[in-house]
Amino acid sequence: MTPSQSLRLVIIAPDLLEGIATDSHARAQAERSRQLRIGLLENGYNIVAVLPADTFLYERLAQLQPDMIIVDAESEARDSLEHVVMATRDARRPIVLFTNDNDTSHVKDAVAAGVSAYIVAGLSPERIRPILDVAMARFEHEQGLRRELADVRIELQDRKIIDRAKSMLMQRQDLTEKAAYDKLRKAAMDKGLRLGEVAQRMLDAADLLG
Template structure:
């Protein structure tokens, strides 16, 4: 069952939200009055989704969300009355998956949460792909730099330098990037 952490400074509003979540088939992990200890609470409770109901998301709330999003990203839904463009942009930058203006209708909770989860999953997939691509590019630059070192130091052509590194990687059971780092580090010591 999907667990939801509810953050709302109003206990009566939080009660309505919890009723709507229960009707939607979700379990409430906890109700917090504010986001001060958000990272610690998320680490302790491990909720699947965070739902915030507020008149206007404060700068502190958005900063707490951004900090949490770095280490323990979760889909975040904000229900608010604040429709300012800058606040919306800041919320999205902080990791908010759904920003709903003009209040909370308990009947709409399930589709809104599901859209937020889908958007979150897509964003996380893009982030992983970007990190993977960035790592591959960095590794490729290292390999090219190491090939240059071998070409200069041993008088090899590019293909021979690549094959020498590949052979060493296979013998050591290491990645080409690791061997390339070793070649570059050794060249710094010796040259």
């Protein structure tokens, strides 16, 4: 199984059936959407659903658990993106937007909101796989940076809490700084918790007991 075959995609696209019979613009967009889906299938991607960008999108994505979201939009791209960003706020996923809309005024906002790739035109099948590969790589890199930043924040917060707990032990139990730290560390090892978690529990207990 190739990486593309194991990648589960959800496409977010407007319903064009109503105007397709009389509206040439709708027909052109429908054909572009068809070519995009054909290109994805020809490259071996697994399209698990095509969904509208509506208020039910959060629940549908939570149920389907796709690996990547493809936004197929034109003039309504901004509205679609708002729905997608809101629907993925708790479980981030790479988002790739394909559009023929030459108005790129909101590209910066789209990227800032979490879009991994913003593709204007150029839906030839041979371009699709490298676009999605780069989008996935960029998403994974950004997720790694977010995890590192979160770890740094936790470490800084833990350090402050540990210092407070050490000071309390030194004052209340007449311990040296090293002895207070060793006591916290032993408690953390015994309970299988982070040092910061043990320190916070100790502070909470001290506040409760006065």
